[in-house]
Amino acid sequence: MLEIRWHGRGGQGAVTAAEILATGVINEGKYAQAFAAFGPERRGAPVLAFTRISDSEILTRCQIYEPDIIVILDKNLCTMEGVGDGLKKGGTVVLNTNQKAEDFLYMFKNAGKFATIDATEIALRELGTPITNTSILGALVRATGVVRLETLEEVMKQRFGQYAEKNISAVRSAFKETALFETGERE
Amino acid sequence: MNKKVGISGNYAVAYAVKMADVDMIAAYPITPQTTIVEKLSEFVANGELDASYMNVESEHSAISACIGASLTGARVFTATSSQGLALMHEILFMASALRTPIVMANVNRALSAPLNIWNDHSDAMAQRDSGWIQLWARSAQESFDDTIEAFKIAEETRLPVMVNLDGYIVSHMYEPVELPDEEDVRKFIPSRPLENRVSIKNAHAVGVVGPPEYYYEMKYQAIDAIERSRHKVKEIENDFNRRFGKNYREIEAYGMEDAEAALILMGSIFGSAKEIANDLRGKGRKVGVVSLRVFRPFPAQELREALDGVKAVGVVDRATTPGGSGNPLYTEIATALYGMPERPAIQGFVAGLGGRDMREDDFRLMYSATEKAAREGAGRCIYVGLRE
Numbered sequence: 001m002l003e004i005r006w007h008g009r010g011g012q013g014a015v016t017a018a019e020i021l022a023t024g025v026i027n028e029g030k031y032a033q034a035f036a037a038f039g040p041e042r043r044g045a046p047v048l049a050f051t052r053i054s055d056s057e058i059l060t061r062c063q064i065y066e067p068d069i070i071v072i073l074d075k076n077l078c079t080m081e082g083v084g085d086g087l088k089k090g091g092t093v094v095l096n097t098n099q100k101a102e103d104f105l106y107m108f109k110n111a112g113k114f115a116t117i118d119a120t121e122i123a124l125r126e127l128g129t130p131i132t133n134t135s136i137l138g139a140l141v142r143a144t145g146v147v148r149l150e151t152l153e154e155v156m157k158q159r160f161g162q163y164a165e166k167n168i169s170a171v172r173s174a175f176k177e178t179a180l181f182e183t184g185e186r187e
Numbered sequence: 188m189n190k191k192v193g194i195s196g197n198y199a200v201a202y203a204v205k206m207a208d209v210d211m212i213a214a215y216p217i218t219p220q221t222t223i224v225e226k227l228s229e230f231v232a233n234g235e236l237d238a239s240y241m242n243v244e245s246e247h248s249a250i251s252a253c254i255g256a257s258l259t260g261a262r263v264f265t266a267t268s269s270q271g272l273a274l275m276h277e278i279l280f281m282a283s284a285l286r287t288p289i290v291m292a293n294v295n296r297a298l299s300a301p302l303n304i305w306n307d308h309s310d311a312m313a314q315r316d317s318g319w320i321q322l323w324a325r326s327a328q329e330s331f332d333d334t335i336e337a338f339k340i341a342e343e344t345r346l347p348v349m350v351n352l353d354g355y356i357v358s359h360m361y362e363p364v365e366l367p368d369e370e371d372v373r374k375f376i377p378s379r380p381l382e383n384r385v386s387i388k389n390a391h392a393v394g395v396v397g398p399p400e401y402y403y404e405m406k407y408q409a410i411d412a413i414e415r416s417r418h419k420v421k422e423i424e425n426d427f428n429r430r431f432g433k434n435y436r437e438i439e440a441y442g443m444e445d446a447e448a449a450l451i452l453m454g455s456i457f458g459s460a461k462e463i464a465n466d467l468r469g470k471g472r473k474v475g476v477v478s479l480r481v482f483r484p485f486p487a488q489e490l491r492e493a494l495d496g497v498k499a500v501g502v503v504d505r506a507t508t509p510g511g512s513g514n515p516l517y518t519e520i521a522t523a524l525y526g527m528p529e530r531p532a533i534q535g536f537v538a539g540l541g542g543r544d545m546r547e548d549d550f551r552l553m554y555s556a557t558e559k560a561a562r563e564g565a566g567r568c569i570y571v572g573l574r575e
Binding site: 022031032063 | 191192193194195219304305355356359360361362363455456458459461462544545546547
């Protein structure tokens, strides 16, 4: 079982990203769950979402407290209490930032791998709006290979209609531009 | 060919309603139910579903409109949650007494105050005496399947059916759902004009005054109808299972072949409870879990059979009866088990109110307390996860 926790802000599309990933995984024949810790939705407020991926049926419906992967759609959330909590030793952090991974090492002591991407810049360039969810998906796929890029593109075509093309372009750019950094921390 | 898709519980309900080819939908949006009727209005607007979609000004009106439409013989659907269901309260009793086969999805959410949009079972439990059949889905797949089944149960028993699914934990969780062929669904619930009770040519008043000379007998008919629906529910379940390759029963048991301590619960926490039971059983502990898929009519006989030989049961309530002698599910279970020759100890739990996440440790605590009840007898109700 692979457990992913998403941290974003209302309007960035963290929940949608969690759902697109799960849908893609299900389309590839595996099992997945995507869900959110919903609050009254407000633009800009911190949002928490989850994706579980497994080869067999998933029974549990608890929230995820010890993720294998943490995805952060806004680097300013890193300083918020609880964002790095519970990351498994050797786990992966996928982060939207224009800084280097080294700047964040001290916040995620257990992290084995960092994937950094300037998703905001890509979103502005490709979509014309700072909705970073699809760009960060590209970085997640690059860092982990949990799903095929083509599968996600199909899901986005279904879900986004006329906006699919630009988002697919954002995912592809992010996949290429993602920087990977190994910390040496192992499970 | 079945098609496996990744969708939420709410969308699963909407797809089921579409395949059931309903004639009329009346609804008022409320979180976390909204995406059901949002999807349905999309189906109607783009021509995928040929139905009349009625935007009404409240849930009270939604259920009233459904009764009116149902009386003309139409297949009708509505959906709500929490305060919306509470606002329907007085009309729910009319729907069952007038024998209107309405199907309603109730996406379980806590009742105010304080205002809370998250999941517990207080909304449905407050309507348990309204004469509706209640099904309880545990996943998006079951939300789909139960909705399909609900139309058949409703139409064959002439009773309204409420399909309950947990807010967010099922309603908004994306997970795999196998959608059957629409053609197979239509064969299971053929669209046919239901008995036409009210029409232009057959105009008459329904729901008029029932004075003391008549009320009692008419009320008894509705009581008798839900009592007799037991056989029908079982028969339809079997038919559904055969056609769609499922194995649904009124109750589902896990680990009960040798369990000495068992949890009894409803809704989506069944999965987590099974996972922890599995872990504990691997360590040699004789625990099991029973989940109710049908709450009305209450499957007392099936429960007694499943719990035969168990030393203690732990009843997990996700709603409360303040000032009562036990919470809603607890009192049902206690009543059902009272006549057993060797009845188990019954430990009460309240958990997961207002969307409080039920964590693995909460389940471990409940299994341990139920085992303790098996040894020492049951104690007072335990409020799991309540901060001091």
